[in-house]
Structure formats: C-alpha cells, structure tokens
Amino acid sequence: MFCIVAAGRQRAGERRRRARAAWRGALALAALVALGARGAAGGCGVAEFACRSGACVRLDAYCDGEAQCADGSDEPAQCSVCNRTYYGRVGVAYAVAVRSAPRAPFLCHLTFTAGGGAHGDLVQLAFDEFHVGRYEPGALDGCPDGYMQLSELGRPFTGGSWCGEADGAALYYSETATVTVSVKLFRARLGESFGFRLRYKFLAQRDAVVR
Structure with a gap:
C-alpha cells in the first residue's frame, strides 16, 4: 500500500x-x-532607409546630395544611387538622379520593385532629364559612346537603346512588378554632358487601365 x-x-x-x-x-x-x-x-520599412541613429527616412533620400538623417548617414562619402533596388508606397512620387560625370567605362543598374499590397504591383517611370552619350545614325545601334536600356523581370529582353539628349517627361509603365534601368557608358567625350533624372511611382494593379 x-x-x-x-x-x-x-x-x-x-x-x-x-x-x-x-x-x-x-x-x-x-x-x-x-x-x-x-x-x-x-525597424524601418522596405521603402525607407535606416539612419545609423535608428531613424527612418525615405529610401530615395539616400545619396541625393542633401542629408536627411540627423547623423548624415544617408550621405556617406563616395556613395552612389546605382546598383540598388528601390521600393515605395502606392501613389507616392520618388526621385533618383545621377548628375556627376563618371569615369568610363561606367555601368549603373537601378532596379524598381513593386512589393505588392501597399507597395504596389506595377512601376511607373518618368524620365525628366536624359544626357547619355550621343546619337550617331551611322554607328552600330546608333549609340557608340553608351546608352540606356530597360528590362523587366520574367520577360524576354526585346532590345532597344536610348542615347543622346532629351528634356521633358517621358513616361514608361511596366507590365510586371520589377523593372531595371541600365545605363552603360563606354567612353566619355570632353565637353559632353552626362546625367539623368527620373521619378518613379508604384501603382496598384486595380488602377492600371489600358488606353
């Protein structure tokens, strides 16, 4: 027991x-x-840049020439807007620019990705300024010094290069969630200007209308 x-x-x-x-x-x-x-x-959102202090600023504030972080961490020495992926919130206009004349050869990729939901489904690009190389009709592809190309993730590259100078907004609407702007400069000629500025915005699929 x-x-x-x-x-x-x-x-x-x-x-x-x-x-x-x-x-x-x-x-x-x-x-x-x-x-x-x-x-x-x-933490900071996907469409924000995290300052060293922990504060959050817009993602396009990085390396835009003006310190937005109180500690200046968004403007580090020798920074570049190139070879980065950019996100944003639906309906908000952002901007990115390359103004300094690079040393050739120069390659710059800018990838814009709509993250879905509040971060959009499609990408709108508006090119405000464009000065890349020169257009020469007799040259191969017409762009002997360099050019810009657009490509979308998951879609075959159809070709097409842009070079020379243009002012005034030119709009581009993506068919997918990711579009990459690639700028290539093979040689820089003395006295020729270089640079481009574009605005980007993320759109919801429901707002996309075929006209």
Missing part, C-alpha cells in the same frame, strides 16, 4: 514539475514573440 501511494505521489510531483516547465517554456516563447514583434515594429 505504501509503495502504491508513494508511486502515486511521485507521479503527481512529476506532472507538476512538467506543468511548471511547460509554463516557463510558454512564457519564454511569448517573450521571444513579443520581442520579435517590437523589433519588426521598431
């Missing part, structure tokens, strides 16, 4: 210890989840 009671008490004590261990584990998991939620909520 004693052995049965002792065994029963031992099993009951073991169940209580397991229950306490499970409760402590649940509390630890809840604490980790809460910590992760605070970290996600306290």
